[in-house]
Amino acid sequence: MKFAKRMERFNTGIFSVLAELKRKETAQGKKIVDLSVGTPNIPPARHIIDALLKSAQNSKNYVYALDDTAELQEAVEQWYRRRYGVAIDPKTEMTSLLGSQDGLSHLGLTIADPGDLVLVPDPCYPIFADGPALAGAELYRMPQTRENGYRIDLRAIPEEVARRAKLMVVSYPNNPVTSVAPESFYRELVAFAKKYDIIVLHDNAYSELVFDGVKCGSFLQYDGAKDVGIEFNSLSKTYGLAGARIGFALGNKDVIGMLKALKSNLDYGMFLPIQKAAVAALTGPQDCVETTRRAYEKRRDVLVDGLNAVGWKIEKPKATMFVWAEIPQPFVSSEKFTLELLKRAGVLVTPGSAFGPSGEGHVRIALVQDEDEMRCAVRRIQESGILEG
Numbered sequence: 001m002k003f004a005k006r007m008e009r010f011n012t013g014i015f016s017v018l019a020e021l022k023r024k025e026t027a028q029g030k031k032i033v034d035l036s037v038g039t040p041n042i043p044p045a046r047h048i049i050d051a052l053l054k055s056a057q058n059s060k061n062y063v064y065a066l067d068d069t070a071e072l073q074e075a076v077e078q079w080y081r082r083r084y085g086v087a088i089d090p091k092t093e094m095t096s097l098l099g100s101q102d103g104l105s106h107l108g109l110t111i112a113d114p115g116d117l118v119l120v121p122d123p124c125y126p127i128f129a130d131g132p133a134l135a136g137a138e139l140y141r142m143p144q145t146r147e148n149g150y151r152i153d154l155r156a157i158p159e160e161v162a163r164r165a166k167l168m169v170v171s172y173p174n175n176p177v178t179s180v181a182p183e184s185f186y187r188e189l190v191a192f193a194k195k196y197d198i199i200v201l202h203d204n205a206y207s208e209l210v211f212d213g214v215k216c217g218s219f220l221q222y223d224g225a226k227d228v229g230i231e232f233n234s235l236s237k238t239y240g241l242a243g244a245r246i247g248f249a250l251g252n253k254d255v256i257g258m259l260k261a262l263k264s265n266l267d268y269g270m271f272l273p274i275q276k277a278a279v280a281a282l283t284g285p286q287d288c289v290e291t292t293r294r295a296y297e298k299r300r301d302v303l304v305d306g307l308n309a310v311g312w313k314i315e316k317p318k319a320t321m322f323v324w325a326e327i328p329q330p331f332v333s334s335e336k337f338t339l340e341l342l343k344r345a346g347v348l349v350t351p352g353s354a355f356g357p358s359g360e361g362h363v364r365i366a367l368v369q370d371e372d373e374m375r376c377a378v379r380r381i382q383e384s385g386i387l388e389g
């Protein structure tokens with residue numbers, strides 16, 4: 001059989017390698033503390049599950065949804081107004097997504113023809129690059145390194161690259177590097193996009209997972225943002241609904257219109273009981289959001305304080321459900337360090353190089369286990385002696 005070349009980027013990924021290694025270690029009876037994939041383990045609040053169950057009991061709700069219900073549109077419109085002070089017209093400036101992943105994998109198809117240039121952060125959440133690449137786009141990687149505060153530097157983008165680019169993917173709070181962006185960054189971003197006629201996609205998956213009393217907003221709250229781009233938002237982390245696949249695209253109506261047109265040919269909308277769950281999440285009591293935020297903050301403190309105490313110097317992330325850690329000396333390869341860490345300590349993390357060339361020298365540790373597991377990871381890392389080289 002002959003398969004498409006584009007599949008090559010999915011066959012040999014480090015994530016499959018890690019999964020296989022974990023399987024082998026587990027088969028030998030070893031217990032692995034898995035801090036690799038960002039699957040949240042905090043369940044949704046009861047009222048959200050109840051809304052889903054009630055709607056699923058109604059046999060009329062098994063038809064194709066085709067579109068977002070008026071109730072869902074209103075819930076999203078009000079949540080954006082209440083949470084970020086952003087007004088949107090939910091009929092023309094919003095569409096639901098089957099998770100942000102749906103939008104991230106398909107938006108490129110609406111903007112880029114083969115050979116067109118798309119700007120992506122480096123390192124980045126893999127689908128930021130894989131989505132446009134599936135559309136045949138050429139990628140230009142914008143480094144996010146210690147030297148630039150783990151934030152893309154718009155001034156470092158060469159003039160000829162900016163002129164050619166059609167789409168720029170941006171995301172703060174950022175996975176994997178965990179940085180946030182100041183207001184000045186978003187203002188410069190809008191001006192940059194206008195100057196070079198670039199469509200901006202801001203992925204805002206982690207605006208509710210921000211720590212130490214800081215708050216993050218929305219790209220759409222900045223003047224002119226809606227002229228140049230859109231934002232993706234997701235209920236996966238905010239409300240513990242990752243498996244239900246609930247996300248939204250909001251902003252520029254031309255971009256949203258294109259995405260809707262494509263999606264209407266790919267899927268038939270979001271399952272109606274899931275739309276009900278989304279409405280319950282967005283309009284119901286919000287204390288669950290704070291409970292989730294605090295849980296990640298506590299896990300972060302336990303892990304990072306613990307690792308610092310045993311000699312792995314790591315900065316505390318300001319946001320997200322991840323820790324972005326420089327690998328301890330004398331290691332230079334993040335992949336090698338990850339494999340050693342798994343073998344010697346039974347702790348599984350993701351090598352930074354899996355997120356792009358600028359991720360080398362780091363690992364991403366996902367805060368996806370309870371505090372006790374975080375303590376266990378710290379103890380195992382210390383006892384393994386890996387920090388001594």
Ligand SMILES: Cc1ncc(COP(=O)(O)O)c(C=O)c1O
Pocket residue numbers: 038098099100101102125171175203205233234235236242245246247
């Ligand atoms: C930055 C970022 N965007 C999007 C997603 C996917 O979100 P969803 O579950 O809404 O598809 C993730 C998941 O880890 C993520 O880290």
